Amino acid sequence: MRNHNPVSRFLSSKPSRKRAIEAMCAHCMGCTQDHFEPTTKADIRNCSAPHCPLYFYRPYQPANSTPKSKID
Numbered sequence: 325m326r327n328h329n330p331v332s333r334f335l336s337s338k339p340s341r342k343r344a345i346e347a348m349c350a351h352c353m354g355c356t357q358d359h360f361e362p363t364t365k366a367d368i369r370n371c372s373a374p375h376c377p378l379y380f381y382r383p384y385q386p387a388n389s390t391p392k393s394k395i396d
């Protein structure tokens with residue numbers, strides 16, 4: 325069965341930059357190794373913190389999201 329919790333997925337599989345960013349954003353939205361917030365994907369997609377260093381690299385972004393050069 326697929327593990328939908330990015331935090332526990334990061335901790336239980338081979339580390340990668342992609343999994344680390346997914347885990348950090350999920351943790352930011354309230355997920356832990358043992359708890360998955362059902363609204364995590366939407367919350368990350370709709371993240372309202374453009375000054376966060378991970379903002380432009382966060383997962384689940386809409387296809388038409390604003391590129392970094394448009395925000396600076």
Ligand code: SF4
Pocket residue numbers: 348349350352353367368371372373376377378379380382
């Ligand atoms: S990009 Fe948003 S969801 Fe991801 S760590 Fe930063 S503030 Fe949290």
